[in-house]
Every structure is written in C-alpha cells, then in structure tokens.
Amino acid sequence: MNRSFLKWQGGKGSIITEIKKYLPTGKRLIEPFVGAGNVFINTDYESYILNDINPDLINAYYFLKANPKAFMTLLAQFFIDGAEQHEYLNNRRIFNNSRRAGKNFTRSVLFVYLNRHCFNGVCRYNQSGLFNVPFGKLKSAYFPDLEMLNFAEKLAKASLHCTDFEKIIGMAGEGDVIYCDPPYIPTSKTANFTTYHTKAFINADHQRLNAALIAAAKRGAYIVLSNSNTPETREVYLDFTFYEVEARRSSAAKAGSRKAVKELIGIYPQKKKTSVSFCLLPHHPDYIPITFSIGDK
Ligand SMILES: C[S@@+](CC[C@H](N)C(=O)[O-])C[C@H]1O[C@@H](n2cnc3c(N)ncnc32)[C@H](O)[C@@H]1O
Structure with a gap:
C-alpha cells in the first residue's frame, strides 16, 4: 500500500484494499473530495481529476507537482528548525499571517510542516480562517x-x-469513475468531525451531492461513495446499494486511540445498456437499430 505524505482526518489508508474492490477499471478517476489522496496514490487510472475545497491542500499539491525538489528542500528546513513547541507556534503564526489568496509557495510548504507537527494531523481553521490546531508533542x-x-x-x-464538489461532478461523463469521500454524516450529535475547512458539511450538502451523483450516473459515470454507517446515510442516498466495511479510525479527541468502526461503501446501480434491433422492416432504407437504456428513473 502506498501512503500519502499527509495525515488526514477520515483518510482512507486503512480501508484502501476494500475500496479498490468496488472501483471498476476505467480511463479517468474523479475525486471531488481528494483529502490526502489515499485512493489517488493506490489506483492506476490513465488520468485523474483531483478536487478539494481546501486551497491550502490543493496549493500544496500544485507546488509539489511543479517542483518537488524545491518543495522538499524548504520543508526539510522547517523540520530542522521547527521541532520544538515554541518553533511550531512561531511557524503557525507565520502561516496565519501569510497571504491566503492566490498561490503562495512558502505558505504551501508550511501547510505540510503544520500537518506533520500538529495534534493528530488535524486540519482546522477558526471562523476567521486561521489555522488553530495545537502542537502535536511528537518526539x-x-x-x-x-x-x-x-x-x-x-x-x-x-x-x-479547488472548488465545490458540484462543479467537479458536473464534469463527469460516459466512462468516468467517480470516487466520493465527503465529510461523513455524524454518527452521533457530539462525536463527529465534519468541518475540514471553515464551513461545516451539512445534511443539505449531502442532498446536493446525492442529486449531482445521480445526474452524473445518468450521463454514464460509475459512482462509488463512502460514508458513515448510519440510517441517515441510507435515507439521503436512497438509491444507492450499500456494503459495510470495517475501518480503524483514530479519534480527533484522543491521540493514538484507534477503534474499529463499520462504515459504508455505496454504489449507484448502473443503467444497463441493451441493444434492440427491430426486425419489422430491416431492409427498409430508413431502418435504424435503436439502442436505449433501461433502469433509468
Ligand atoms: C473525508 S475527507 C477525504 C479523505 C480522503 N479520501 C483521504 O483518503 O485522505 C473529506 C474532504 O472533503 C473536503 N470538502 C469539504 N467540503 C467540500 C466541498 N463542498 N467540496 C469539495 N470538497 C470538500 C474536505 O476539505 C476534506 O479534505
């Protein structure tokens, strides 16, 4: 298994083998919620569309792609000079004072430094958009x-x-595979972490996602979806067929505590293509064999 260079809440590293069983072959994989990219680095499609609403995350990928050597050299420097708590807090302050709009190389490298030094790899911003995760106290x-x-x-x-998922799913067409790993529907009123960026992912977002996925499936895309094992998931994504998988999740509240939880993988039923040739007048000059889809709602 390949590992991502980032730690991420809800990262799919622990169940990647299970997810891959449900991913069909295809030319292009679209990930509207890429996060740390565990599915991306463990699959082999010809091309990928990777999206996330978090600009710090996508800008880090952008600069790493453009110049991995420069990225890693500056990151190594931050690691060497930033192992102590006061250095972490100083780097966090530099990050929070840096320009957020557009692409900023140093900010992107600092984002990865913070990810590897903060508490449990949590990515959390306050209402003013400031990264506020405490030091992880790693040796x-x-x-x-x-x-x-x-x-x-x-x-x-x-x-x-770097945009909202709906726009990205709108790009999917015939033959594309979409793997969706949105922030999960909470399993309880208190236990869950759904705010990856500054805005929480609420039930209305899941409804929007469901509608966008059904529209993409009707255009011929194959859909695989992850979510929590809750009655609400089955209710919102009503037309999906769900399979239970066991994941080991570390809780955001307790560093190092990992317990087995069941989560769901959903597949949207594929429309079956059937060719029907009408043989009433096959020799007629206007005769055309008709292909149509069944299973469409
Ligand atoms: C569960 S994580 C994805 C984890 C990823 N599959 C992995 O293995 O690392 C969910 C991601 O959705 C992103 N997200 C939240 N709201 C979004 C939105 N409206 N559009 C696109 N991405 C969003 C978050 O920033 C977060 O990275």
Whole structure:
C-alpha cells in the first residue's frame, strides 16, 4: 500500500484494499473530495481529476507537482528548525499571517510542516480562517520524503481543482469513475468531525451531492461513495446499494486511540445498456437499430 505524505482526518489508508474492490477499471478517476489522496496514490487510472475545497491542500499539491525538489528542500528546513513547541507556534503564526489568496509557495510548504507537527494531523481553521490546531508533542516528526516523491510523480497524471464538489461532478461523463469521500454524516450529535475547512458539511450538502451523483450516473459515470454507517446515510442516498466495511479510525479527541468502526461503501446501480434491433422492416432504407437504456428513473 502506498501512503500519502499527509495525515488526514477520515483518510482512507486503512480501508484502501476494500475500496479498490468496488472501483471498476476505467480511463479517468474523479475525486471531488481528494483529502490526502489515499485512493489517488493506490489506483492506476490513465488520468485523474483531483478536487478539494481546501486551497491550502490543493496549493500544496500544485507546488509539489511543479517542483518537488524545491518543495522538499524548504520543508526539510522547517523540520530542522521547527521541532520544538515554541518553533511550531512561531511557524503557525507565520502561516496565519501569510497571504491566503492566490498561490503562495512558502505558505504551501508550511501547510505540510503544520500537518506533520500538529495534534493528530488535524486540519482546522477558526471562523476567521486561521489555522488553530495545537502542537502535536511528537518526539520526532516523520519526514515523508519517499511519500512526497511518489505523490509528486503521480501528480503528472492529475489535473488539480479547488472548488465545490458540484462543479467537479458536473464534469463527469460516459466512462468516468467517480470516487466520493465527503465529510461523513455524524454518527452521533457530539462525536463527529465534519468541518475540514471553515464551513461545516451539512445534511443539505449531502442532498446536493446525492442529486449531482445521480445526474452524473445518468450521463454514464460509475459512482462509488463512502460514508458513515448510519440510517441517515441510507435515507439521503436512497438509491444507492450499500456494503459495510470495517475501518480503524483514530479519534480527533484522543491521540493514538484507534477503534474499529463499520462504515459504508455505496454504489449507484448502473443503467444497463441493451441493444434492440427491430426486425419489422430491416431492409427498409430508413431502418435504424435503436439502442436505449433501461433502469433509468
Ligand atoms: C473525508 S475527507 C477525504 C479523505 C480522503 N479520501 C483521504 O483518503 O485522505 C473529506 C474532504 O472533503 C473536503 N470538502 C469539504 N467540503 C467540500 C466541498 N463542498 N467540496 C469539495 N470538497 C470538500 C474536505 O476539505 C476534506 O479534505
């Protein structure tokens, strides 16, 4: 299994083998919620569309793709000079004071430094958009050099986007495979983490996602969806067929505590293509065999 160079809440590293069982072959994989890209680096499609609403994440991929050597050199410097708590807090302050709009190389490298040094790899911003995760108190943070090289090489096959998922799913057509890993529907009122960026992902977003996926399936895309094992998931994504898989999740509240939880993988039923030839007048000059789809709602 290939590992991402980032830690990510809800990262799919632990169940990648299960997910791959449900992903068909195809030319292009579209990930509207790419996160740390665990599915991306463990699959082999000809091309990828990778998207996430978090500009820091997508800009880090952008700069890593453009110049992995420069990216890793500056990151190594931050690791060397930033192992202590006061250095972490100073780097976090530099990150928060940096320009957020557009692309900013140092900010992108700092984002990866913060990810590897903060508490549990949590990515959280306050309402003003400031990264506010405390120091992770690691004895020595792992420098993910091989993981970054591997990721950077694979990014040659990917186009990167930073927008809302609906726009990206709108790009899918016949033969595309979409793997969707949105922030999960909470399993309880208190336990869940759904705010990856500054805005929470609410039930109305899941409804929007369901509608966008059904529209893409009708255009001929194949859909695979991950979500929590809750009655609400089955209710919102009513037309999906769900399979239970066991994942080991670390909780955001307790570093190192990992427990097995069941989650769901959903597949949208494929429309079956059937060719029907009408043989009433096959020799007639206007005769055309008709292909139509069944299973469409
Ligand atoms: C569960 S994580 C994806 C984890 C990823 N599959 C992995 O293995 O690392 C969900 C992602 O959705 C992104 N996200 C949240 N709201 C979004 C939106 N409206 N459009 C696109 N991405 C969004 C978050 O920034 C987060 O990275």
